[in-house]
Amino acid sequence: MCKGISYLPSSCLEKAKEMRVMLSHLAETHHKHKILDGKAVHDLETLLNNISGLQAFRGFLLSEFSEENLEFWLACEDYRLSPSNLQKTKSSSIYGQFINPDAPQEVNLDAETRKALLSVTDSPCANTFNKAQERIYNLMAKDSFPRFLRSPYCMQAIKAF
Numbered sequence: 001m002c003k004g005i006s007y008l009p010s011s012c013l014e015k016a017k018e019m020r021v022m023l024s025h026l027a028e029t030h031h032k033h034k035i036l037d038g039k040a041v042h043d044l045e046t047l048l049n050n051i052s053g054l055q056a057f058r059g060f061l062l063s064e065f066s067e068e069n070l071e072f073w074l075a076c077e078d079y080r081l082s083p084s085n086l087q088k089t090k091s092s093s094i095y096g097q098f099i100n101p102d103a104p105q106e107v108n109l110d111a112e113t114r115k116a117l118l119s120v121t122d123s124p125c126a127n128t129f130n131k132a133q134e135r136i137y138n139l140m141a142k143d144s145f146p147r148f149l150r151s152p153y154c155m156q157a158i159k160a161f
Helices: 010-032 046-048 053-061 068-080 082-098 113-119 130-147 151-157
Strands: 035-036 039-041
Touching: 035 151, 046 053, 046 130, 053 068, 053 130, 053 151, 068 082, 068 130, 082 113, 130 151
Parallel strands: none
Antiparallel strands: 035 039
16 A cells, blocks of 8 residues: 655655756757757757757758858868868868959858958968858857758658657
C-alpha cells in the first residue's frame, strides 16, 4: 500500500523535482525549437556545428539565393583556423570573392566594416575578419535562421534522423 510522498527519502523528492523541471523545460523547448540530431536547434551556432544541419541550412540559403553569407562565414572560419603562412593567400581569396564591390558573392557589410577590411588587405592577421564575420553571423541569426526554422528544409533535416 502506498503511504504517500511524505514517506519517500528527501533525495528521491529532490530528484523528482529536478526531473519535473527538466521535463517541463524539454516540453517547452520542443514546442519552441526544432530538434536535430538529438539537440534542440534554438540558435544558429547549434545548427552550424551540426553537419546535417549545416547542409540543410545551405540548401535553404541556395533556394533563397542568399548562400553568400554562409559561404563567407565558413571562409572566415577556415581563415581563422589557418596557419599564418596561408593567411595572406586566403585573405586575398576572401576579399576577391566576398568583400570587393564587384565580388561574385558580395556580402552585405556596412561601409565602416568594409572600409576597415579594405585598409588591411596587405597585412592580414588572425582576427582580420572577426568583426565582419560577426556582423554576417548576426544577420543570418536574425534574418535567415528564423525563416529556415519554418522551412521544409528544416523539416527534411529533422526527418532524416
